[in-house]
Amino acid sequence: MSTHKLILVRHGQSDWNEKNLFTGWVDVKLSEVGIKEATRAGELLKESGLKPDILYTSKLSRAIQTANIALDNADRLFIDVKRNWRLNERHYGALQGKDKAQTLAQYGKEQFMTWRRSFDVPPPPIADDSEFSQAHDERYKDVPKEDLPKTESLELVIKRLLPYWQSDISKDLLAGKTVIVVAHGNSLRALVKHLDNISDEDIAGLNIPTGIPLVYELDDNLKPVKKAEYLDPEAAEAGAAAVAAQGSK
Numbered sequence: 001m002s003t004h005k006l007i008l009v010r011h012g013q014s015d016w017n018e019k020n021l022f023t024g025w026v027d028v029k030l031s032e033v034g035i036k037e038a039t040r041a042g043e044l045l046k047e048s049g050l051k052p053d054i055l056y057t058s059k060l061s062r063a064i065q066t067a068n069i070a071l072d073n074a075d076r077l078f079i080d081v082k083r084n085w086r087l088n089e090r091h092y093g094a095l096q097g098k099d100k101a102q103t104l105a106q107y108g109k110e111q112f113m114t115w116r117r118s119f120d121v122p123p124p125p126i127a128d129d130s131e132f133s134q135a136h137d138e139r140y141k142d143v144p145k146e147d148l149p150k151t152e153s154l155e156l157v158i159k160r161l162l163p164y165w166q167s168d169i170s171k172d173l174l175a176g177k178t179v180i181v182v183a184h185g186n187s188l189r190a191l192v193k194h195l196d197n198i199s200d201e202d203i204a205g206l207n208i209p210t211g212i213p214l215v216y217e218l219d220d221n222l223k224p225v226k227k228a229e230y231l232d233p234e235a236a237e238a239g240a241a242a243v244a245a246q247g248s249k
């Protein structure tokens with residue numbers, strides 16, 4: 001049986017990851033550390049012998065930068081590219097731009113973790129006139145207004161991501177292409193939840209580290225034939241623990 005290869009990469013550390021701010025759809029760039037992580041992701045890809053044929057990214061710069069740097073280091077800058085808002089980070093609503101440690105101190109651990117990791121509780125929506133709103137961002141001009149979120153839970157991310165998984169990414173995989181998806185902590189949690197059939201409760205405990213390729217081998221029903229593997233498992237474990245601890249430092 002031939003399997004289908006899917007590589008997931010969370011963007012490298014961004015300026016706002018470094019500053020510990022809720023980011024969501026705010027278009028921040030990679031930090032110096034993030035650029036190094038993206039470079040390392042490319043080196044890991046090259047060492048692994050995996051050869052992605054097509055790149056999928058969100059519309060956000062930190063994913064696009066990570067993909068470009070990684071593919072450059074893997075000598076695969078030439079591959080086809082598709083970018084779609086459905087791969088964007090979870091929209092963090094009115095929390096966008098807020099300090100995670102301050103939010104934790106102000107609202108308490110339970111509310112903070114409900115907003116960050118509950119399955120179906122979105123933060124309060126963002127106002128269109130907020131400096132951190134994307135209501136007037138030209139990169140979404142072709143997205144129907146009713147589809148553009150003002151806040152999202154993980155459940156809502158799954159609802160907007162899965163149609164694109166089915167219409168585009170799945171088709172490329174089934175056509176025999178090795179697909180690389182460079183996206184975000186919560187949009188990748190949504191995809192991993194779907195692929196690994198993780199329950200609404202258990203997904204709260206899953207965190208995705210920045211910049212380490214996660215490789216899936218899928219059967220013809222696009223179900224994993226074995227557990228997905230990080231190309232650097234030790235760094236992935238430490239990275240996931242650091243994401244889980246955000247806000248508490």
Ligand SMILES: O=C(O)[C@@H](CO)OP(=O)(O)O
Pocket residue numbers: 017021022023024025089092116185186243246
């Ligand atoms: O701020 C965000 O957009 C996300 C990812 O960086 O954070 P969290 O891990 O808290 O969901």
